[in-house]
Amino acid sequence: MRDDVDDRSLMFMALKEAQEAAVKGEVPVGAVIVMGDLILSGHNRVIMDADPTAHAEVVVLRQASRVTGNYRLLDACLYVTLEPCIMCVGAIIHARIRRLVYGAADPRYGAVESLLKGFELGLNHRPEVVSGLFEDDAARLLKTFFQERR
């Protein structure tokens, strides 16, 4: 129960980050990483940073690695509003994230359950995965963003 309450509040923080991305004209995806007492949040910044790798997940993974001084984020939990793509699944494995919680599935690019089951390829690490948390809110943000840009 306590776990669930925490998951919800942390995913809510990731949703706020996704909204922030939309305001800046970036595809609205947000992420939060938790490691012990450390909580860091961020959002997609591909355009503003001119960085093809600056998806929300990578942004917070990098931030946490910089803060802790270690590329292995042992015992970390990552919250992201959208199912990670293959790049982010790879980054999550490299960082040894213990637990991944995501919101909406991504039928076209999702590499956890949709396009590909990226954690079942026999790679050297596999996080615990929870999906569907606030999925409607996460999907609505994306839908509205793309409708407004058409």
Added chain:
Amino acid sequence: MRDDVDDRSLMFMALKEAQEAAVKGEVPVGAVIVMGDLILSGHNRVIMDADPTAHAEVVVLRQASRVTGNYRLLDACLYVTLEPCIMCVGAIIHARIRRLVYGAADPRYGAVESLLKGFELGLNHRPEVVSGLFEDDAARLLKTFFQERR
């Protein structure tokens, strides 16, 4: 023929970068990116940068995006000594790399032809791929590195 000469000299530059990585205690993988007159090279820096995403490919993709101010590296050619992993295959797709040339195959983690055919998943971009250039040199660097660390 001219193409081949260029490919060889650029991959040779990537191999020099891989050697440089080994000297610094990083897994020896090097990369070069070419876009018009721009040529940038780099190597794996995961440990020294405390960045789980700092594979050689990502390092040069980011550098080129920063220099050009655009996350889409249209018409770019990427040279890397080792077959890219799923994270790097994703990054190559996001950056819209036109042509990928790599050296040694990576039986355990390679996501172009080995573990997975990452460019054949129906994602929104697919580079031209050439493999096997200086593969023995690239593989030998890795083998020696891991033997010395054992």
